[in-house]
Amino acid sequence: MKLFVGIDVSSKELEVAMLTSESTKQLFRAHVPNDLNGASEIKQKILELNEAYQFEQTVIAMESTSVYSFHPAFFFKNDAELSALNVEAVLLNPRDTKRYKDIFEASKSDSIDAFYIADFLRTGHYTTGIVRQEEYLALQRLTRSRFEVVQSLTRSKQHFIENLYYKVNKLAVEPLGTSLFGSTMMELLTADISTEDLAALPLEGLANFLDQKSHGRFSDPQKLAETIQKAIRGSYRLNQVVSESVDTVLAIYANEIKMYQKIIAQLRKSIEKILEMIPEGQILQSIPGIGPVYSAGILAEIGQIERFDNEAKLAKYAGLAWKRNQSGNFEGQKTPMLHTGDTYLRYYLIEAANSIIHYDPVFKKYFDKKMSEIKNAPRKRALSLTARKLIRVIYYLLSRHQIYQSEEVV
Template identity: 45%
Template structure:
């Protein structure tokens, strides 16, 4: 006997539909989306299996952020269901929506959606979305938070530079030193006016930079000269405008420092989890792959057995091109899919960009693809290199191998 359980989950409840081998509805009901409700759901599933030889038990639900997380993990880890070799699948809502289009004149209700999910499972289109193990979920929460924080830092730095161009419009042109170094940040935090910086004795400004920069400047006096040159050649602002810009610069500095501190805390937590994963050493053995890319890729892939092969990983990441064919016509120029896991796609593409600088094989492949088209050369070549890189990642993780330059694995 085969059982297919479809769950339509909201923040309040779970609509359930259980189908048999031939698609016949065995039962449907609703439970609350909490621990008692999940326990009741488990018991009702077990009731359907009582005194029956269950060969297949599949439980499916759409990925709905935090709403689906707890039910999926509860059912995935339940010992009674494990005894029946139950498999829990978390699926892309777009897949279910597209599958539903095959039904004609079907309404949109939660009960019907639960039936559609169960029927989708019955057709077997669910080979790669098994629930992740806990350590990968924990790592994913951390890496995604780090990703968001890094983007916030970048955005805040852009705001800072905009404000700086108001205060001192030639600063970035004249000063050959990082605006975001500690010494520069401290200087802007002091809210010096342009006239104060211009009139400050050179040795005092150089000493200030050396002290705040913890003696990391090779020639602090040269940097101080370039700063004074910049402030002397910049436009002067009205006092009220300059004061407002100083407030904004100070606020941006505090925001940037707070975000950077949070990033460091998250990176420590990521490091603790990564230390316990066997995949860490495998991926970091690839030249150009550091702890950030390693953590991001592992967090999004999870256990490699979730995927049948490397093509499933590429599709999950959205690194594939849709075919456009009709009769004897086949389009040569098709667009990259916009579906897939944006985080995994980001880490694979960025990692491939780094790997091509360290491994000649990937540099040659990138160069070859770059020359094939007259436009969008870098973007296209990089995505294709990332697609090639997926094969390496899959082979190493699946075979528990360390990368070796000459004969790493058969891919």
């Protein structure tokens, strides 16, 4: 007989319900604080029930609810007395438990939620345990923070380009052959000089400015200077009041972009330091195109590969799975991606796939094939499918502790 413990977690409280594998009658039900004392109270009750019933296994589950489930989950997972009783602590996808609960109940209450979390365990449809080692958790804090900062950086760049369009519309939309967000271009675009003065500068003087500020990184500063001046002269003009306000906004976003870039660089250093403690980091970095940041982002979310029975479950956990549309002999061609899964893991897998196709010929061939087959949003969908292929490779390498070898080499 097994004991199933369902815990509904909030910022301040833990609502707990305990059932056995043989009955839906609740052995215990309580409402305790979400702190060390409350978790200890639940633990003590589990020990008492185990003494009375001698359970072959105890499964403690709670929904993955932001940061609130972190401490109780690790308390139950790492407690020495509970570990001696064959206790498994798992985090459940809230969508799964909600669907299960909705079959039986239309109302919403925490006590009911705790019961159905425990009852859901009786179906045996839980698979993913929690990450055990602290290195993965430390890495996860860094890689998830990097993800959020990158999103903020992207938004700042979008706002910068939007305001640049007001100031010099052709410069914002026409290719320059270099990034607008390089230090030299950012300094030029936010300099205390009007567009008219910039357009009137001698071409040689502008070219020299670009060459000096970039420390000779531009291959043809003369051509770049010509392109910039041509775009300025062909752009609309603003009156002084609007122009000054746009310049102010551009300067603000330029500073914001620099700040985010600096934060990302700091996070990268910390990520690389912790990644050195995890042996699997070298395995993933053996895949061409996957550096320390992408390896860290993937490993931080996967944790121990033993958490997943097969690569299909890992793909579903990442949200890189598709709904099948089939009835009788009919097989639908449109298969939308599941809107569930680990957002951070999916992001790092897709970013890694986007990098790999530039280095590994096998992945490039696969990506090109999918690009040619897909009509709607081909690049986006082809990258998702390439990331799904990458999952198979990652699962194989991590589960066998092997270094990557290209299929062509093999």
